[in-house]
Amino acid sequence: xxxxxxxxxxxxxxxxxxxxxxxxxxxxxxxxxxxxxxxxxxxxxxxxxxxxxxxxxxxxxxxxxxxxxxxxxxxxxxxxxxxxxxxxxxxxxxxxxxxxxxxxxxxxxxxxxxxxxxxxxxxxxxxxxxxxxxxxxxxxxxxxxxxxxxxxxxxxxxxxxxxxxxxxxxxxxxxxxxxxxxxxxxxxxxxxxxxxxxxxxxxxxxxxxxxxxxx
Amino acid sequence: xxxxxxxxxxxxxxxxxxxxxxxxxxxxxxxxxxxxxxxxxxxxxxxxxxxxxxxxxxxxxxxxxxxxxxxxxxxxxxxxxxxxxxxxxxxxxxxxxxxxxxxxxxxxxxxxxxxxxxxxxxxxxxxxxxxxxxxxxxxxxxxxxxxxxxxxxxxxxxxxxxxxxxxxxxxxxxxxxxxxxxxxxxxxxxxxxxxxxxxxxxxxxxxxxxxxxxxxxxxxxxxxxxxxxxxxxxxxxxxxxxxxxxxxxxxxx
Numbered sequence: 001x002x003x004x005x006x007x008x009x010x011x012x013x014x015x016x017x018x019x020x021x022x023x024x025x026x027x028x029x030x031x032x033x034x035x036x037x038x039x040x041x042x043x044x045x046x047x048x049x050x051x052x053x054x055x056x057x058x059x060x061x062x063x064x065x066x067x068x069x070x071x072x073x074x075x076x077x078x079x080x081x082x083x084x085x086x087x088x089x090x091x092x093x094x095x096x097x098x099x100x101x102x103x104x105x106x107x108x109x110x111x112x113x114x115x116x117x118x119x120x121x122x123x124x125x126x127x128x129x130x131x132x133x134x135x136x137x138x139x140x141x142x143x144x145x146x147x148x149x150x151x152x153x154x155x156x157x158x159x160x161x162x163x164x165x166x167x168x169x170x171x172x173x174x175x176x177x178x179x180x181x182x183x184x185x186x187x188x189x190x191x192x193x194x195x196x197x198x199x200x201x202x203x204x205x206x207x208x209x210x211x212x213x214x215x
Numbered sequence: 216x217x218x219x220x221x222x223x224x225x226x227x228x229x230x231x232x233x234x235x236x237x238x239x240x241x242x243x244x245x246x247x248x249x250x251x252x253x254x255x256x257x258x259x260x261x262x263x264x265x266x267x268x269x270x271x272x273x274x275x276x277x278x279x280x281x282x283x284x285x286x287x288x289x290x291x292x293x294x295x296x297x298x299x300x301x302x303x304x305x306x307x308x309x310x311x312x313x314x315x316x317x318x319x320x321x322x323x324x325x326x327x328x329x330x331x332x333x334x335x336x337x338x339x340x341x342x343x344x345x346x347x348x349x350x351x352x353x354x355x356x357x358x359x360x361x362x363x364x365x366x367x368x369x370x371x372x373x374x375x376x377x378x379x380x381x382x383x384x385x386x387x388x389x390x391x392x393x394x395x396x397x398x399x400x401x402x403x404x405x406x407x408x409x410x411x412x413x414x415x416x417x418x419x420x421x422x423x424x425x426x427x428x429x430x431x432x433x434x435x436x437x438x439x440x441x442x443x444x445x446x447x448x449x450x451x452x453x454x455x456x457x458x459x460x461x462x463x464x465x466x467x468x
Contacts, residue, residue: 110307114321115297129311205311207355
């Protein structure tokens, strides 16, 4: 069990670093996609389409086994973060783009009319609102990344799944160990979804409930 | 008389949207403390004219001067926009901020005012539009009239040299229009320079110094309310004013 917890920790590390890298990419990318110049939109479109159409595992193999041919070597762990992060960035950028576009365009016009730059309007007015809209789909992306972190197994990173395989090879209890692993993924997902839901409730704008119930 | 005396000078402004010529050669001036009202049928470029003045929409040709400054060739448009207030038909209040914070955000982010000073300023401006007791409410918790008054307070907080109003009461229920017009009349009485697109004839007649009648992208006629209502030069002006007055009433303030 301590070994499984150690693997769990690696899984959580991969998940959070991937999401963080993804968000770091996604926020400026989504800004560019909505407000950027035409060439920027084209570049972003290419990035987003490539990384959304290649299977995660292929991206990882390309980075870990392919890049050394170009003289770029990295640890399996780092390759995993970069590969999955780039992919998650593409998905997250689409989540944020949709959220940004759902915000009434008068909000940006009003920001500009006060003398704010596009960037200031985005940071102070559009993004805080878009972030609230993006939270539910973002929570979904979170659960996907958590489970995709098991791709790291294929590069030899000792995350939760590989740690389990090691234990099975000495205990010969595949059913028990895999069930335990499944349960751990389940618990992490539920816990984080609950906390994100709590955050969503906390950030709800008074009187402005887009999820108003229709009877 | 020096030309630079005018606070706003618009010369030969033209704007097309595709093949649709929205503004065909519009020129006029405004002096400090003046209230001018632009009227005209819909689709005649009134709103486009306003958005061209603060360059939310770029005109195709023509020049706009804010005092001595050529707005159409300005390097830092953000600085100029900060000097021109804009009040939107659909309010454009920032939904995630309270009324107070809506008024504070411009001075803080654009003028780099300290939070404390901005708060005091916002307090004064909300008091001016009669909304102090609603300072901590979010836009979605306010009525349309209250929202628009916050919109006006937000524009005022930037200490603008000129405020543009784009049909400020058109999105409001009839019983809420009065409170917004009252705030605007108060501003006019305090010699705020205002350019207002509206259909409120009563307001135009009693508050404005001059009415500009626009149709099909040109200024048909401009002059004092007295002259336009009683003795218009163009037949079309008389017809339009008659129709509007019939629709909206004399609107004695």
